[in-house]
Amino acid sequence: MLHAVGSSDTGRAEAFASTYGASVAGTYADVLARDDVDAVYIGTVHTGHAQLAIAAMDAGKAVLCEKPVTPTPEATASVLDAAARSGRPFLEAYKYRFGPMADALRQLVESGELGRLERLEASFGFESDPQSGRLFDPALAGGAILDVGGYPASLAVGIAAWAGLPEPALVRVDGTVGETGVDVDASVDLAFGDFVASLGTSILRNLPEEIRLVGSEGTVEVPDLWGDRLHSPTTAVLSRAGAAPREIVVSSIDPFAAEADAVSLALARGVQEIPEMPWAQTATVARVLEEWRRALD
Numbered sequence: 470m471l472h473a474v475g476s477s478d479t480g481r482a483e484a485f486a487s488t489y490g491a492s493v494a495g496t497y498a499d500v501l502a503r504d505d506v507d508a509v510y511i512g513t514v515h516t517g518h519a520q521l522a523i524a525a526m527d528a529g530k531a532v533l534c535e536k537p538v539t540p541t542p543e544a545t546a547s548v549l550d551a552a553a554r555s556g557r558p559f560l561e562a563y564k565y566r567f568g569p570m571a572d573a574l575r576q577l578v579e580s581g582e583l584g585r586l587e588r589l590e591a592s593f594g595f596e597s598d599p600q601s602g603r604l605f606d607p608a609l610a611g612g613a614i615l616d617v618g619g620y621p622a623s624l625a626v627g628i629a630a631w632a633g634l635p636e637p638a639l640v641r642v643d644g645t646v647g648e649t650g651v652d653v654d655a656s657v658d659l660a661f662g663d664f665v666a667s668l669g670t671s672i673l674r675n676l677p678e679e680i681r682l683v684g685s686e687g688t689v690e691v692p693d694l695w696g697d698r699l700h701s702p703t704t705a706v707l708s709r710a711g712a713a714p715r716e717i718v719v720s721s722i723d724p725f726a727a728e729a730d731a732v733s734l735a736l737a738r739g740v741q742e743i744p745e746m747p748w749a750q751t752a753t754v755a756r757v758l759e760e761w762r763r764a765l766d
Contacts, residue, residue, distance in 0.1 A: 475500035475509075497521060501528040508558075508732055511535060514603055515610040519544045526555035531736045533728055535562050536619050537758060538751060540610035545755040549748050558735035558743060560728065561754075563623050565694050566745040567727035568701035569719035574682075577689055577707070578631040584686025586632050586664040591621035591680040593695060594654070594671030604672050605649045612651035614762050618670035620695055621680075622761070623746075623754045625659050625666035628682065630750055634661040637757060642764035645673075657761050686710075689717075699723055 473493035476482035486494035493503065500506055501524055508531035511521050519539045525532050538545045538561050552559035565571060577583055594617065597604050604611045629637065637659040644655030654671040669676050678693040687709040696702050701724045705717040731743050742748055
């Protein structure tokens with residue numbers, strides 16, 4: 470249940486609290502100073518995450534932080550260092566990592582049922598209208614790669630980690646930088662040894678939402694691994710040589726609630742890292758996104 474709302478604008482915080490039933494509203498500092506606040510969700514623009522996350526953990530709060538944690542690997546490392554010092558849980562909020570479909574995909578990879586992993590195809594892109602505001606503002610770390618490119622990038626990093634593969638290297642990068650100076654459409658190939666992930670992102674056009682993971686013994690396709698704001702995906706198709714395609718059907722959950730529940734459970738158990746999105750993967754994703762962006766400069 471929402472208890473308190475903090476904002477740089479107390480009037481905005483009070484309006485939000487009134488709409489959603491929170492009993493407390495004030496500045497960020499007001500909320501972090503309260504003894505009756507144990508955990509916070511940070512959903513500001515990318516450039517505001519680091520300062521708030523570090524302040525929250527220094528105040529003894531657990532943190533669920535919207536992706537990306539920060540716009541740079543260096544700032545992300547500072548946040549993770551603060552998390553380690555604090556003794557409190559910290560989670561980068563990639564909602565698709567939670568739920569039965571995420572568990573099913575992880576099990577397919579970890580069990581070796583797909584054989585030796587060969588290729589991943591994944592993308593996330595949408596047409597932004599109007600083409601202005603936060604997404605197109607370099608001062609606010611706008612651009613497709615940071616806003617939605619982290620989804621396919623973090624998926625590739627996660628799959629490689631589940632399979633015990635090495636850290637990724639960028640082997641091909643393409644894309645477009647818009648008039649405001651942010652990347653608006655981009656693609657990349659990441660090589661984790663012999664496993665190659667071909668990824669795409671855009672804030673100019675809608676991209677295919679399905680993901681396709683190919684192994685030497687089988688292929689799994691998920692029509693929309695990213696889900697939506699209220700539902701995680703429910704259907705995948707597993708294809709293996711010499712066998713009819715098998716549909717995998719699982720139940721749906723509210724992925725945002727699952728993230729919050731994971732942080733609450735970790736706090737209750739005295740656990741800092743949440744296995745669905747370990748800190749090492751957060752650090753690797755931050756590096757990949759930075760190198761992808763720099764390659765387009």
